Amino acid sequence: MSEREQLLLPIADDELILGWRNSEWTGIAPFLEEDVAFSSIAQNEIGHARALYQLVAEELGTTADELAFDRKPEEYRCSQFVELRVVPDWARTIARQVLYEEADEKRIKALMESDDERVGGLAAKIDREEAYHRMHAQMWHERLQHEPRYAEALEELRPLVDQRDGHVPEFEQLWNEMTEVRRSVAGATW
Amino acid sequence: MIYEVFRQERKGQPFAHAGSVEAPNDEYAEWYAREQFGRRGESVALWFVRRDAVHEIDEFIDELERNYHRVDGYPLKEKLKEARERAGTAPPADR
Numbered sequence: 001m002s003e004r005e006q007l008l009l010p011i012a013d014d015e016l017i018l019g020w021r022n023s024e025w026t027g028i029a030p031f032l033e034e035d036v037a038f039s040s041i042a043q044n045e046i047g048h049a050r051a052l053y054q055l056v057a058e059e060l061g062t063t064a065d066e067l068a069f070d071r072k073p074e075e076y077r078c079s080q081f082v083e084l085r086v087v088p089d090w091a092r093t094i095a096r097q098v099l100y101e102e103a104d105e106k107r108i109k110a111l112m113e114s115d116d117e118r119v120g121g122l123a124a125k126i127d128r129e130e131a132y133h134r135m136h137a138q139m140w141h142e143r144l145q146h147e148p149r150y151a152e153a154l155e156e157l158r159p160l161v162d163q164r165d166g167h168v169p170e171f172e173q174l175w176n177e178m179t180e181v182r183r184s185v186a187g188a189t190w
Numbered sequence: 191m192i193y194e195v196f197r198q199e200r201k202g203q204p205f206a207h208a209g210s211v212e213a214p215n216d217e218y219a220e221w222y223a224r225e226q227f228g229r230r231g232e233s234v235a236l237w238f239v240r241r242d243a244v245h246e247i248d249e250f251i252d253e254l255e256r257n258y259h260r261v262d263g264y265p266l267k268e269k270l271k272e273a274r275e276r277a278g279t280a281p282p283a284d285r
Contacts (some may be wrong), residue, residue: 033211033222040225132224139217 002059004119009067010164011107012052013078016068017171018100019045020178024087041133048126055118065189069182073167073175081160083171094140095153101137103161104130192241193219195226197233205237 022042029035053064060067082100086092108130111123144150181188192212196205208227213219223238252259274280 031212033213033218033226037222037225040229132221136221139221143214 002056004056004059004116007111007114008052008056008119010077010079011104011111012049012056012067013076014082014100014104015045015052016049017076017078017174018082018096019043019049020174021082021085021087022093022097024085025093028088030090037136041136044129044133048129051122051126055122065182069179073172076167076171076175077164079161080163080166080168080171081157083168083174084157084160085170085174089153091144091147091149092153092157094137094144095150095157097133098137098141099154099157099161101130101134105134191215191219193223193238194241194244195223196237196239197227198235199233201234205235208233208236210241211238 019042022038022045026035026039026042029038049068050064053067057064057067081096084092084096086096105127108123108127112120112127114120114123191214192210194210195208197208198205211219211222211226213222219238219240223236227233228236
């Protein structure tokens with residue numbers, strides 16, 4: 001397994017799956033402005049996934065699409081944490097987002113120090129967008145921190161952040177929905 | 191709370207009203223304004239301000255119809271036409 005693959009694939013998978021899950025709020029977020037903002041974050045995450053897959057794909061002689069959509073469910077290396085379906089629970093959604101941004105910041109900062117120039121460069125770009133995601137998460141954290149439901153969600157989700165041992169049951173359905181187009185239309189691209 | 195958002199399309203241009211966002215405080219308003227009016231490169235700067243901080247004037251009294259205050263007070267077209275007829279000169283061809 002190449003170094004890029006080892007390093008970047010779990011991050012790319014996390015970003016793809018979290019972006020997918022967050023996009024489930026599109027149209028039903030608590031209010032219109034947040035709907036636009038949260039959907040935009042979801043889009044950014046999928047954009048990050050795409051750029052990361054691209055770097056891995058170059059090395060493996062494949063494409064970002066194939067990496068994103070043509071693998072079997074057991075080949076995805078995302079954490080169980082991002083696989084959970086949390087709509088329509090906004091408290092759990094924000095708890096996950098806050099915990100995710102916290103963990104993601106550390107690994108993106110580490111990637112920025114990479115000897116692989118392209119990896120370091122991409123990480124710096126991603127970090128500039130993530131800075132806004134972190135502001136968004138922080139803003140909501142401050143607003144919800146004294147709400148019992150939010151505090152419970154933080155407790156519940158915290159141990160799962162880096163749990164990469166297998167998948168949660170609802171991942172199967174997500175994988176089905178996510179790969180449906182590629183499986184039915186050969187060569188479809190995102 | 192409603193915030194009014196103004197955007198500047200290019201440096202040096204006047205800010206124009208872009209729309210409004212609803213947000214619980216300034217911090218959220220900044221985020222939402224950025225997302226609604228700034229993320230597609232359509233603005234180089236934004237102003238956002240609470241709607242209740244905006245002073246409004248919507249009454250313009252002109253009891254004596256002093257239309258000489260207004261830019262449309264003196265229609266020139268007719269006068270120009272008359273002057274040209276007196277002088278016997280035709281209006282200049284369209285440029």
